[in-house]
Amino acid sequence: MFRSGQFVREQCSPVSDEQRQPNGIDLTLDRVFEQIDAGRIGCDGKEVGDRRACEVEELDETHSAYYLDPGGYIVRYNETIRIPEGHVGFVYPRSTLMRNSCMLNTAVWDAGYEGKGEGLLQIHHDIELERGARIAQLVLAQANHDDSYDGTYQRENIDSE
Numbered sequence: 267m268f269r270s271g272q273f274v275r276e277q278c279s280p281v282s283d284e285q286r287q288p289n290g291i292d293l294t295l296d297r298v299f300e301q302i303d304a305g306r307i308g309c310d311g312k313e314v315g316d317r318r319a320c321e322v323e324e325l326d327e328t329h330s331a332y333y334l335d336p337g338g339y340i341v342r343y344n345e346t347i348r349i350p351e352g353h354v355g356f357v358y359p360r361s362t363l364m365r366n367s368c369m370l371n372t373a374v375w376d377a378g379y380e381g382k383g384e385g386l387l388q389i390h391h392d393i394e395l396e397r398g399a400r401i402a403q404l405v406l407a408q409a410n411h412d413d414s415y416d417g418t419y420q421r422e423n424i425d426s427e
């Protein structure tokens with residue numbers, strides 16, 4: 267069973283009323299990165315390639331935003347997300363992203379994970395994205411599981427900042 271938006275909200279912070287959805291909460295954009303070096307996935311371990319932070323551009327006198335050309339980017343969400351025991355999380359793109367020829371690729375959010383997670387943003391047509399804008403939605407489903415998340419991404423982007 268998928269949990270209510272209010273339940274999901276209680277596992278994340280900070281979350282404003284505007285982010286609350288019937289079945290989850292919207293996640294907002296913190297930062298955008300471009301990968302500049304090869305990563306590695308081996309049988310004995312893994313490595314994430316180096317990346318550089320993209321710059322927010324002054325688009326006119328009143329606002330600044332990321333202006334992204336087609337390509338693949340890593341995005342970091344603003345919210346610290348906690349996946350409670352007995353649950354699994356899924357993140358979907360906000361449909362307006364998709365309707366603008368962009369897509370967010372995501373993986374499984376394990377029970378016990380806590381952190382400011384990341385996603386792969388695919389841009390198929392130039393788009394303007396403001397920091398803090400809602401780009402994705404997190405939902406939580408009840409799930410049986412063996413053990414809890416204890417990997418290298420535990421508390422990512424919380425302890426390091």
Ligand SMILES: O=c1ccn([C@H]2C[C@H](O)[C@@H](COP(=O)(O)OP(=O)(O)OP(=O)(O)O)O2)c(=O)[nH]1
Pocket residue numbers: 357371372373374375376377379382383384385415416417418419
């Ligand atoms: O789109 C996603 C999906 C998951 N996560 C977080 C939550 C998840 O619990 C954690 C680890 O994901 P996964 O287990 O898929 O990573 P891995 O590559 O297998 O690394 P590890 O060996 O640390 O588990 O990353 C994200 O930040 N973004």
